Amino acid sequence: MTRPAGARGDDTCGSAARARPATTQPQSKVVTVTRQGPLPSSPYDVTIVGAGVVGTAIARSLAHHPRLRLALVDAQDDVGQGSSKANTAILHTGFDATPGTLEARLVREGAHLLAEYATATGIPVEPVGALLVAWNEDQLAALPRLVEKAESNEYFATRLLNRTQLYDREPHLGPGALGALHVPGESIICPWTTNLAYATQAVRNGVDLHLNTQVRTVGRHHGHHVLDTARGPLRTRWLVNAAGLHADTLDRALGHDDFTVTPRRGQLLVLDKFARDLVHHILLPVPTALGKGVLVAPTVYGNVLLGPTAEDLDDKRATLSTAEGLRALRDQGRRILPALLDEEVTAVYAGLRAATEHEDYGITAHPEQAYVTVGGIRSTGLTASLAIAAYVTDLLADSGLDLGPAADLDPVRMPNLGEAFPRPYQRPELIAADPEYGTVVCHCERVTRGEIRDALTATIPPAGLDGLRRRTRARAGRCQGFHCGAAVRKLFEEVPR
Numbered sequence: 001m002t003r004p005a006g007a008r009g010d011d012t013c014g015s016a017a018r019a020r021p022a023t024t025q026p027q028s029k030v031v032t033v034t035r036q037g038p039l040p041s042s043p044y045d046v047t048i049v050g051a052g053v054v055g056t057a058i059a060r061s062l063a064h065h066p067r068l069r070l071a072l073v074d075a076q077d078d079v080g081q082g083s084s085k086a087n088t089a090i091l092h093t094g095f096d097a098t099p100g101t102l103e104a105r106l107v108r109e110g111a112h113l114l115a116e117y118a119t120a121t122g123i124p125v126e127p128v129g130a131l132l133v134a135w136n137e138d139q140l141a142a143l144p145r146l147v148e149k150a151e152s153n154e155y156f157a158t159r160l161l162n163r164t165q166l167y168d169r170e171p172h173l174g175p176g177a178l179g180a181l182h183v184p185g186e187s188i189i190c191p192w193t194t195n196l197a198y199a200t201q202a203v204r205n206g207v208d209l210h211l212n213t214q215v216r217t218v219g220r221h222h223g224h225h226v227l228d229t230a231r232g233p234l235r236t237r238w239l240v241n242a243a244g245l246h247a248d249t250l251d252r253a254l255g256h257d258d259f260t261v262t263p264r265r266g267q268l269l270v271l272d273k274f275a276r277d278l279v280h281h282i283l284l285p286v287p288t289a290l291g292k293g294v295l296v297a298p299t300v301y302g303n304v305l306l307g308p309t310a311e312d313l314d315d316k317r318a319t320l321s322t323a324e325g326l327r328a329l330r331d332q333g334r335r336i337l338p339a340l341l342d343e344e345v346t347a348v349y350a351g352l353r354a355a356t357e358h359e360d361y362g363i364t365a366h367p368e369q370a371y372v373t374v375g376g377i378r379s380t381g382l383t384a385s386l387a388i389a390a391y392v393t394d395l396l397a398d399s400g401l402d403l404g405p406a407a408d409l410d411p412v413r414m415p416n417l418g419e420a421f422p423r424p425y426q427r428p429e430l431i432a433a434d435p436e437y438g439t440v441v442c443h444c445e446r447v448t449r450g451e452i453r454d455a456l457t458a459t460i461p462p463a464g465l466d467g468l469r470r471r472t473r474a475r476a477g478r479c480q481g482f483h484c485g486a487a488v489r490k491l492f493e494e495v496p497r
Contacts, residue, residue: 030206031459032203032208032209033203033209033211033459033460034208034210034211035077035211035212036231037231038231038232039210039213039231039232039233040234042069043069043235044071044234044235044236045068045069045070045236045401046062046068046069046070046071046236046237046238046396046401047070047071047072047073047238047239048062048070048071048072048240049215049227049239049240049243050073050074050241050242050243050244050246051074051199051209052074052079052080052081052082052083052195052242052244052381053195053198053381053382053385054084054374054377054381054385054388054389055072055074055240055243055244055374056072056195057385057386058240058242058374058388059072059207060201060205060207060409061386061389061393062202062207062396062403063201063207064406064407064408065403065404065405065406066205066206066404067403067405068403069206069208070202070206070207070208071207071208071209071210071234071236072199072207072210073210073211073227073234074210074211074213075212075213075215076211076212077211077212077463077464077467078211078460078462078464078466079199079460080196080470082245082352083244083351083352083353083354084191084244084381085191085192085195085351086266086319086349086351087266087351087379088266088268088295088297088305088307088379089189089300089305089382090186090187090297090383091111091118091125091186091188091382091383092107093111093150093155093185093186094108094111094153094155094380095146095150095155095158095183096150096153097380098359098360099152099153100152101359101360101361102360102361102391103361103380105387106361106384106387106388106391107380108155108387109384109387110383110385110386110388111185111383113390114189114194114385114386117197118189118194121197121201121411121414122193122413122414122416123189123190123193123414124190124193124300124416124417124418124420125187125188125300126188126189126300126418126420127184127186128187128188128280128281129183129185129186130183130186130281130282130283130284131170131181131182131183131281131282131283131284132146132180132181132284132287133180133285133286134178134181134286135176135178135285137178139285139286143160143179143180143181146158147160150183155183155185157183157184157185158181158182159181159182160179160180160181160182161180161181161182162179163177163178163179165179165180166179166180169182169280169281170279172278172279172337172339172340173283173336174335174336176335186282188297188298188299188300190300190301190417191382192471193417196414196460196470196471197412197414198385200412200414200458200459201410201412203459203460204410204459205409209460210229210231212231213229213230213231214229214230215227215229215243216228216230217253218250218253218254220369221235223237224236225237225239225371227239237370237401238370238371238372238396238401239370239371239372240371240372240392240396241254241371241372241373241374241375242377244261244354244377245263245354246261247259247261247354247362247373247374247375247376248260248356248375250373251375254366254373255369256366256373258362258364258373258375259357259358259362259376260356260357261316261354261355261375262312262313262355262357263312263315263318263353263355264310264311264312264352264353264354264378265308265311265318265319265325265351265353266308266352266379267307267309267311267321267322267325267326267329267349267350268305268306268308268329268348268349268350268351269305269306269307269330269333269347269348270303270304270305270345270346270347271340271343271344271345272303272344272346273302273303273478274344276302276303276304278339278340279337279340283295283296283297283336293310294308294329294332294336295307295308296336300417300418300419301417301476302419304343306329306332306333308350308351309328309329311325312355316352318352319352320350321349344478346477347476347480353378353379354376354378355378356375356376358376360376362374363375363391363392363395365395365396365399366399367399367400370399370400370401372392372396374388374392415451415455415472417472417473423446424437424438424448424451425437425440425446430450436448436450437449437450437451438450441474441484441488441491442473442477442481442484442488443477443483443484444477444478444484445472445473445474445476445477447474447484449491452468452474452488452492452495453491455471456468456491456492456495457495457496465481465489468488468492474488475488
């Protein structure tokens with residue numbers, strides 16, 4: 001692979017420079033991120049269970065109220081370790097949501113909020129647009145109804161395309177397509193950076209983040225919830241359940257039986273960057289009751305996604321891929337974009353969506369218990385996250401929580417992981433100021449020592465190499481760490497955290 005101009009290879013991995021991390025901002029309160037040791041004995045005002053994209057967004061929203069003492073807890077050793085790290089990374093418009101549902105409203109509102117937030121914080125977003133491709137007459141006949149549905153959801157930019165217009169836009173599309181619905185507002189986004197940005201901003205503004213803190217049981221004592229966790233008891237006046245796949249378990253522990261989470265596995269193939277020129281839009285099938293179906297989509301990292309499957313399971317830990325599932329994806333991918341299957345598969349992954357028996361989100365306040373449950377947040381949760389957070393904050397206030405005065409949050413600026421924007425190795429002025437940004441460690445993904453150092457010394461440093469990959473893309477390329485793995489691990493072990 002050609003070495004990028006202005007950067008040098010690094011196979012020695014000496015000590016990291018003592019430069020100020022790129023994401024460091026003035027902090028208004030003491031930063032608390034814990035992964036071990038006992039929890040504080042004094043009660044919190046509000047505790048959010050679940051540090052996925054919804055839970056961290058709620059924590060960030062509540063952090064606008066500095067009088068509150070807030071905690072965010074998660075069973076895993078990092079934020080975004082569940083469904084939030086393994087989705088299709090699409091910023092939806094909500095054009096095909098069921099009109100009149102809470103989900104439709106929050107996706108519509110959240111899309112605008114997240115687009116603005118991404119611009120302000122440096123989260124990579126590319127508005128590539130989507131094409132819903134009709135492969136038979138029934139699907140073609142369904143497209144005008146989708147236009148009506150989009151307009152019911154206050155999205156008026158869709159356009160019907162005939163066969164010629166479709167193939168003009170996507171010349172590598174497989175034969176036999178009859179037409180499409182163009183949805184220009186659909187975008188691709190980095191889900192890892194989004195989750196981390198919410199959590200970072202929450203922690204810098206006073207939220208205590210407790211990781212490796214699995215909630216085993218919950219009780220009530222002297223007006224407080226008492227959470228029995230893997231690290232000891234935690235007391236809180238108010239409780240928000242954003243536990244994702246386990247939200248129904250926590251809900252039942254508090255005496256409710258409103259929904260059951262059935263994990264829906266989605267397996268995906270990640271194609272090499274050489275496949276990127278084959279597709280210009282997010283290619284969607286006409287939706288079914290099980291979801292949006294198998295898509296082909298570019299990513300902000302320069303790859304192409306094929307997937308997901310939709311398999312309802314009993315096991316909430318079943319994130320393994322299967323030969324049958326991957327074979328089905330390849331068969332469908334061969335029809336959608338035949339040349340795609342000639343490209344190398346860089347990675348395979350599977351995620352579980354928190355599907356329930358209900359069509360809508362299950363966000364419910366229980367004022368008498370000082371408790372709010374946030375359940376049934378499926379693949380649209382990334383898009384809707386900021387709107388969900390605002391909605392939950394209002395529910396808490398309406399239920400009796402005194403939020404106190406509101407204040408602006410200290411801003412954050414996240415490292416760029418997207419290929420459509422300048423990366424550190426491409427910025428001569430950055431390299432001149434700090435040569436560590438010109439020293440490439442991971443050549444597949446062009447990740448520098450400076451980026452790795454910044455991630456390891458950030459407000460929420462990674463607990464392991466997988467967390468480092470989500471923060472920098474190191475070891476995420478075509479060799480999957482074969483060449484840089486030892487160097488990355490050495491940096492991980494040497495940089496003090």
